Every structure is written in structure tokens, then in C-alpha cells.
Amino acid sequence: MDFSTSVYDSTQHNNFYPAESTGKSLTFSELSGFVTQLLSTLELQELGGVYFQQLNMLLPVVGFSLSDFDSRWVYGNAKISSTLIDLPLQGANTINGEQAHVYYYISSPLSLSQRESLFQLHDLFGKQVKHALSLTRVQQMATKDILTGLGNRAGFEQSMTRQLGWAQRHDEPFALLVIDLDNFKFVNDNFGHGEGDKVLIHVASHLSNVLRDEDEVFRYGGDEFCCLLDCQTQQQLTCAAQRIQASINSSKYLSQLGVSTSLGGAIYRDGDTISTLFDRADNALYHVKNSGKNSYHAA
Numbered sequence: 425m426d427f428s429t430s431v432y433d434s435t436q437h438n439n440f441y442p443a444e445s446t447g448k449s450l451t452f453s454e455l456s457g458f459v460t461q462l463l464s465t466l467e468l469q470e471l472g473g474v475y476f477q478q479l480n481m482l483l484p485v486v487g488f489s490l491s492d493f494d495s496r497w498v499y500g501n502a503k504i505s506s507t508l509i510d511l512p513l514q515g516a517n518t519i520n521g522e523q524a525h526v527y528y529y530i531s532s533p534l535s536l537s538q539r540e541s542l543f544q545l546h547d548l549f550g551k552q553v554k555h556a557l558s559l560t561r562v563q564q565m566a567t568k569d570i571l572t573g574l575g576n577r578a579g580f581e582q583s584m585t586r587q588l589g590w591a592q593r594h595d596e597p598f599a600l601l602v603i604d605l606d607n608f609k610f611v612n613d614n615f616g617h618g619e620g621d622k623v624l625i626h627v628a629s630h631l632s633n634v635l636r637d638e639d640e641v642f643r644y645g646g647d648e649f650c651c652l653l654d655c656q657t658q659q660q661l662t663c664a665a666q667r668i669q670a671s672i673n674s675s676k677y678l679s680q681l682g683v684s685t686s687l688g689g690a691i692y693r694d695g696d697t698i699s700t701l702f703d704r705a706d707n708a709l710y711h712v713k714n715s716g717k718n719s720y721h722a723a
């Protein structure tokens with residue numbers, strides 16, 4: 425079997441679309457790992473063990489910029505004894521606003537057939553990675569709230585399922601906060617829906633800024649937000665809730681409009697499901713709403 429046949433065979437026999445087959449979203453590292461896995465199944469003897477090893481490490485790094493591979497090759501002339509691979513890093517990888525690159529030298533020039541093999545690889549991965557990425561984007565859009573950029577209700581349920589699984593396996597609790605804006609309807613009714621939208625965006629940014637990186641915040645729907653927090657005790661949860669309230673109350677913009685927040689919290693207990701945990705936090709919120717709003721209560 426020649427090299428090109430083995431590449432195409434691998435495409436057919438490797439399921440490169442876990443997003444489709446499992447319905448799970450692909451993270452960067454999953455996708456990179458996937459490229460690594462696929463690469464390691466290819467028969468790259470023609471490239472030699474060293475090239476294979478090094479490319480195996482490099483390709484996942486540049487994962488998403490393989491489409492630039494082709495045009496970025498510098499062959500040098502007959503007297504140059506190395507080949508330069510210039511791999512532009514995409515996305516946030518800029519240095520002082522300039523595109524960041526990874527340069528890679530191969531000490532002896534690649535033969536024509538080695539180059540051909542790499543171009544075939546590039547072709548193959550360019551298409552596959554693009555496809556996997558577009559699936560990931562679609563999935564991300566399905567779990568994102570367009571107005572605030574936060575995760576939406578579907579995203580919340582996905583994360584909650586993951587967190588519940590983790591808590592059960594590792595016997596490590598986490599906390600849920602349900603947050604509802606007070607008097608939000610007043611803003612819509614008196615200043616219009618556009619102003620109401622601005623308030624939601626403003627609150628979302630306060631929530632994102634005040635929480636730790638490992639915590640997650642979602643717009644559950646309407647003027648209701650949810651946070652999944654790395655808190656194991658009521659004391660830690662109360663601290664987080666107070667920080668959120670202090671942050672919202674410090675906003676002149678929100679206080680001028682008369683908007684504040686009511687919060688209900690609950691900590692995971694053994695055997696909890698999404699709905700039992702959510703209901704406890706929601707009942708606590710209900711309690712706050714019925715006792716004057718702008719406060720926090722834990723179940």
C-alpha cells in the first residue's frame with residue numbers, strides 16, 4: 425500500500441467526528457488530541473521516525489492553522505540544507521498585535537516524496553479540522569446566549585451534568601446560585617427593551633468579573649442568571665453571594681434604574697440531580713423575593 429492510499433484509508437476507518445457521533449462538544453485539547461491520535465495511526469515510515477515524532481508534536485500545537493501549511497513552506501534553493509516550516513498560530517496568538525508563528529527547521533531537506541506526503545497530510549487535516557471546528561462552533565452557538573455572551577440554559581444543563589458527575593465520582597461538592605434581577609420589568613416598561621438589554625449585559629459583565637476563573641456563569645433565561653461555583657461550604661457560598669451583591673450594588677447605572685439582585689443558593693448533596701439541586705436554590709430565591717428582595721438566602 426503506498427502512502428497516499430494509507431492516508432485515505434485512515435480517513436475512512438478513523439472516526440474523526442466525535443462531535444457527531446457522541447453529541448459532545450470538542451474542546452481545543454480534545455481536538456488536538458484527536459489530530460495526534462489520527463497522526464499516530466498513519467504509516468509515516470516515508471517521513472522517518474524523527475519527522476513523524478516532531479510533526480506529531482507540532483501539528484496539534486498549530487491544530488487549526490493547517491490550512492496555511494501549504495503556502496508557508498520555504499523550500500530554499502538547492503544549496504540550502506534545511507527546510508523551514510512556518511506555522512502561523514491563529515486566534516489569540518498574537519505578539520504586540522502581530523501574528524505569532526512557530527518556525528521549524530528540518531536539518532536535511534525533505535525529499536520530493538516526503539514533501540508530497542506532508543502536503544497530503546495538510547490537505548487531509550485542513551478539511552477534517554475545519555469540519556470538526558465548524559461543528560464545534562455550531563455546538564458552542566447552541567449553548568451560548570447571544571445577548572450577553574454567557575452560556576445559556578442548555579449550556580448550564582451541560583455544565584451542571586458534568587459537575588454532578590464529578591461531585592459523585594470524587595465526593596466533592598460544588599454550589600449553585602440562582603440570581604434574579606429585581607424590578608427589571610420597570611426598566612423595560614419605562615425605558616424600553618433596548619435599555620433592558622443593556623442592563624442584562626451590564627449584570628452579565630459584573631457576574632463574570634466578580635467570579636473566579638473556575639466558576640461558571642450562565643443566563644438561564646429572561647432576567648435570571650445561574651452560577652456554578654467551586655464552593656464546598658455554606659460559608660464560602662455566602663461569601664461568593666455577598667461579593668456578587670456588593671458588585672451589583674456598587675453600579676451607579678443599576679442603582680439609578682432601581683435594579684438590584686435576589687440570590688438563592690444551595691450546595692450539592694449526595695444523590696442530587698439537576699432538578700433537586702436547582703429546586704433547592706430556586707426555593708431559597710423565592711424566599712428572598714417574598715421577603716423584600718435584594719438579599720441572599722441559602723437552602
Ligand SMILES: Nc1nc2c(ncn2[C@@H]2O[C@H](COP(=O)(O)OP(=O)(O)OP(=O)(O)O)[C@@H](O)[C@H]2O)c(=O)[nH]1
Nearest residue numbers: 604605606607608609610612617618620621646647
Ligand atoms: N429587555 C429584555 N427584557 C427581557 C428579556 N427576556 C425577558 N425580559 C423581560 O424580563 C421581565 C422579567 O419579569 P420579572 O422577573 O417578573 O420582572 P421583575 O420586575 O424583575 O420582577 P421581580 O423579579 O419580582 O422584581 C419581563 O418583563 C420580560 O419581558 C430580554 O432578553 N431583554
